[in-house]
């Protein structure tokens with residue numbers, strides 16, 4: 001049903017190194033213009049370097065649903081988000097989504113300013129919204145320990161955040177923003193298992209219950225809770241569907257979740 005579909009990818013492929021193909025094409029044209037023999041090696045190198053990072057990926061996500069994108073390191077999970085963001089242009093296929101995206105990168109960028117500024121990221125302060133977000137991201141406890149709470153300065157003479165604090169701040173920033181589609185790239189990096197579980201429940205499942213979400217995660221518990229799962233392997237779609245379909249169709253899937 002198109003009216004409730006928030007995101008659709010149809011047979012999408014993409015490569016990061018398209019520039020190399022263009023470069024060789026340019027050399028070829030220059031050789032031709034200068035009357036030089038063409039270097040056949042260019043074809044060889046073009047084929048060698050242009051390896052698609054995503055191959056023939058199709059999926060659709062309805063409004064308010066959660067898609068978990070799983071797969072081992074380098075399988076193309078972040079690249080998929082980049083493609084949805086428009087940073088990586090597909091070489092083939094079609095992408096359709098209906099609007100505003102909020103993106104939480106693997107390593108959130110922190111500019112000098114207060115913690116609160118870092119979360120609001122230019123948006124206006126709404127107390128109710130802000131409080132529910134920082135509660136769901138378990139930042140309240142961290143703020144309580146700081147003399148100036150969330151008015152504490154970050155970077156340049158202020159406090160430095162731990163990896164886990166930075167990750168939760170990045171998540172809070174992405175969730176605070178009102179959007180049609182949320183892209184959360186490995187939001188639980190550097191968190192211990194208990195915190196990860198709580199934030200997944202409170203923030204990703206409860207607070208974001210009505211939001212259309214893509215979460216990069218390979219945790220079994222998260223895959224169980226997602227409405228749809230995309231399991232990538234070397235840029236290929238190894239599996240796409242629900243958790244029960246995953247168990248039935250790919251009983252050996254857990255080997256791809258490691259690393």
Ligand code: DCP
Nearest residue numbers: 016017053071072073074075076077078079080
């Ligand atoms: N790649 C690239 N240029 C970029 C980003 C990625 O050439 N700007 C390459 C590196 C990998 C491949 O794309 O070979 C897939 O990388 P991803 O970051 O998309 O892979 P994952 O997100 O799955 O890996 P990880 O879990 O380690 O983040």
